[in-house]
Amino acid sequence: MKHLLDPMDITVEEMDALLDLADDIIADPAKYQEVCKHKKLATLFFEPSTRTRLSFEAAMLELGGSVIGFAGADNSSSVKGESVADTVRTVECYADIIAMRHPKEGSALVAAGKVDIPIINAGDGGHQHPTQTLTDLLTIRSLKGEFNNMTIGLCGDLKFGRTVHSLIRALSRYKNIKFVLISPVELKVPRYVKEDVLKNNENVSYVQYERLEDAIDMLDVLYMTRVQRERFFNEEDYVRLRDSYILDAEKMKLAKDDMIVMHPLPRVNEISIEVDKDPRAVYFKQALYGKYVRMALIMTMLEVNV
Amino acid sequence: MLKIDSIERGVVIDHIQAGRSMEIYHYLNLDKLDCTVAIIKNVKSNQMGRKDIIKIENNIDTELAMLGFIDSNITVNIIDGGTIIEKMKITLPKHITNIVKCKNPRCITSVEQELPHVFHLKDEQRGVYRCAYCEQEAERD
Numbered sequence: 001m002k003h004l005l006d007p008m009d010i011t012v013e014e015m016d017a018l019l020d021l022a023d024d025i026i027a028d029p030a031k032y033q034e035v036c037k038h039k040k041l042a043t044l045f046f047e048p049s050t051r052t053r054l055s056f057e058a059a060m061l062e063l064g065g066s067v068i069g070f071a072g073a074d075n076s077s078s079v080k081g082e083s084v085a086d087t088v089r090t091v092e093c094y095a096d097i098i099a100m101r102h103p104k105e106g107s108a109l110v111a112a113g114k115v116d117i118p119i120i121n122a123g124d125g126g127h128q129h130p131t132q133t134l135t136d137l138l139t140i141r142s143l144k145g146e147f148n149n150m151t152i153g154l155c156g157d158l159k160f161g162r163t164v165h166s167l168i169r170a171l172s173r174y175k176n177i178k179f180v181l182i183s184p185v186e187l188k189v190p191r192y193v194k195e196d197v198l199k200n201n202e203n204v205s206y207v208q209y210e211r212l213e214d215a216i217d218m219l220d221v222l223y224m225t226r227v228q229r230e231r232f233f234n235e236e237d238y239v240r241l242r243d244s245y246i247l248d249a250e251k252m253k254l255a256k257d258d259m260i261v262m263h264p265l266p267r268v269n270e271i272s273i274e275v276d277k278d279p280r281a282v283y284f285k286q287a288l289y290g291k292y293v294r295m296a297l298i299m300t301m302l303e304v305n306v
Numbered sequence: 307m308l309k310i311d312s313i314e315r316g317v318v319i320d321h322i323q324a325g326r327s328m329e330i331y332h333y334l335n336l337d338k339l340d341c342t343v344a345i346i347k348n349v350k351s352n353q354m355g356r357k358d359i360i361k362i363e364n365n366i367d368t369e370l371a372m373l374g375f376i377d378s379n380i381t382v383n384i385i386d387g388g389t390i391i392e393k394m395k396i397t398l399p400k401h402i403t404n405i406v407k408c409k410n411p412r413c414i415t416s417v418e419q420e421l422p423h424v425f426h427l428k429d430e431q432r433g434v435y436r437c438a439y440c441e442q443e444a445e446r447d
Contacts, residue, residue, distance in 0.1 A: 083419050104414040106439020110421065125412045192441055196428070255337055 003112040003119045007133040007170040014300075015137065015170070020294040022138050022289075029062065032295065035304050038067030042095035043069035044087065045122070046078060046102045051287050052122050052131065056099045059294035068095060092117050097302055099131075118301040126160040130161055132264050133296060134168040135290035140221060143282055144287060147174040150248065151218055155182040156225035156245050156270055157188045163264045165193050165218070172197045172204045179206040179272045180215045182245065186237070186267055189226070212245050216255045224263045224270055224283075248249050248272040255280065264287050310344050310361065318383045319360040319373070319389050324348055325376065327358035333372060333405055341365045371399040371447065378433065402435060402444075410442035 001014060010018070025032050041060040045053050048071070057067045070076045078087060086103060088111040091098055100111055101122040108121035108128075123129040140147060150281040152171065154164050158181055168189070171177050179198065181189055188208065189198075198206050216222065224247055229238050247261065252275060263283040264270060275281050299305075322330060327345045336343050342363040351357040373380050374396045382394040407423045408415045414435070415421050425435035425444045435444035 070440055083413065087416065100415075104417055105410065105412050105413070105435070105441075106414040107418075110414050110418055124414075126439070192436065192443065 003108075004297065004301065005112055005119070005121045005124075005129050006128050007166045008128040010128070010170075012157075012173050015134075018134065018293065018296050018300055019138050019141055021299065022292045023142075028290050030229075031306055032063055032299070034064035035299060035306060036060060036063035036302065039063075039097070039302055039304070040095045041065060041067050041069075042091045042098045043067060043071070043122075043128070044076070044091060044098060044100040045069065045071045045100075046073040046100075047109075047123070049101055049123070050070060051290060052101060052129075053099075055287070055291040056104050056120075056122065056131075056294050056298075059298055062291070063295055065298075069099075084110050087111075088119070089165075091115075097298060118243055119243060120297065120301065123162060126162050127165075129162040129166050129264075131290070131297065132163045132292055133170045134293040135286060136163070136167050136223070136262065137262070138289045138293045139262060139282060139286040140260075143285070144220060147171060147177070149176045150174075150220045151178040151246070153180040153215055153219040153222045155212055155222060155247075156188075156226070157187045158183040158225070159187040160228060160259060161225040164189070164223070168193060169197050169221065172200040172201055174260045175203055177204045179204060180219060181206055181208045182210070182212050182215050183208075184245075186211065200253060209292050212247065213251055213254060216251055216259075218261050219255065222255065222259055222261045224261065224267070226266065226268055226270055245278065246270055246272060247275055249274045251298045252278055252280070275283050312388065313361055313385055314384050314388050316341070316361065316363040316365060317335045317370075318371075319362075320357070320381045320383065321351070321354060321379055322358035322360065323377055324354070324356035324358055327360055327427075330360060330373070330376060334370070334377060336351055336362065338349070341364055344354060365382060370394065370396070372405050373404050373423070374398040375402050375405060375435065375444075398427055398430055398433055401425065401438075404440070406444050406446065408437040408440065408442055409445055410437065411442050413437060413440040414437055 011062040043053050043056050060067050067071055084107050092115040095120045099122045103125050105125035105127035107124045112119040158164050259280055261281045308366040319324050333347045344361040348356045349392050350357055380396055384392040403422050415423055424438040426438055428436045
């Protein structure tokens with residue numbers, strides 16, 4: 001694995017090895033605290049981010065490495081019109097590995113074609129967000145024990161939500177996965193995801209619902225997403241749809257006792273604060289798993305061992 | 307009736323949907339050739355009603371693979387010595403570059419300088435091409 005652009009760049013075997021390494025880091029973090037000494041991670045964030053950027057930076061620091069980079073396109077030469085290609089060629093002179101978030105879809109592929117150091121796609125517009133997928137997979141495996149034979153509900157913005165597309169692709173390689181896709185008609189999973197991943201795939205089946213309360217009782221995992229303001233072309237559509245799917249204590253009463261509620265965060269109002277104290281709400285644990293899985297990923301891509 | 311001579315050696319691109327020959331002329335960069343090129347529009351056709359034809363004289367090296375993307379009904383005849391020596395089967399190319407542009411405003415191709423617009427064939431049966439960068443389906447203009 002030279003670069004990580006798409007969750008499908010990782011084979012099932014590589015994924016299992018990554019998650020096993022993350023498990024070992026969780027069990028004994030002291031063993032890993034100097035494995036990336038003298039290595040530098042560049043975090044190139046052309047878009048705002050809290051969890052992804054800080055978890056990458058925390059991950060590298062906990063491995064004993066250093067971090068350089070910028071947060072926000074305004075703090076880089078892209079504001080002067082510098083291309084992605086020129087930016088990463090320059091950064092390659094200063095860093096051993098790059099984690100990049102950019103609002104344009106396919107930007108990480110462009111970056112990967114220009115440099116010899118590993119590129120990690122930390123989100124390219126509404127397209128892919130593979131390290132969120134790794135985070136999600138580690139969370140599910142750690143809290144549910146396995147991936148096979150699961151009913152996974154995906155709720156909210158399934159059209160522009162890149163985390164959802166990545167998760168669907170990655171989980172579709174496991175056995176007997178049932179996806180329950182819960183969204184307004186306007187924000188359904190794009191046709192290309194259905195055609196490429198969901199249709200004619202014996203591992204997975206899917207059903208679509210418009211109301212969360214009609215489907216929540218069948219789920220092992222409920223993955224909530226935010227209806228993102230920045231993915232809309234006009235404010236009117238955003239306002240009309242943003243409150244469509246709110247998870248509250250009433251809806252949680254309908255769910256299984258061992259269902260887990262995940263969310264890539266940030267949330268706006270799609271999960272009521274009252275749900276936070278429900279033990280089935282695991283979205284802040286999920287953010288912590290994100291750091292551990294990124295530690296495992298950085299180690300793997302830099303080919304460093306304990 | 308307008309008469310265009312048959313060619314001794316070259317390529318005849320036939321069964322072009324009427325009105326699309328100029329588009330194909332540009333796709334194939336025929337304006338850059340020094341040889342004679344005839345564009346015949348709105349020819350009567352039993353099969354199509356009306357069709358366009360392009361004849362390229364003394365050049366059989368033109369890259370024709372992308373014709374499959376534009377219109378799979380097009381036929382291509384290679385002529386030598388005044389006779390058809392090969393009827394080329396037009397197939398869908400695996401990749402197309404700079405034939406159409408990605409229409410996704412969120413695609414990196416909309417801002418990155420001099421980035422080629424590359425599409426990969428994803429569904430041969432339906433002729434679906436997707437952008438190499440953002441996976442948006444290619445739209446035939």
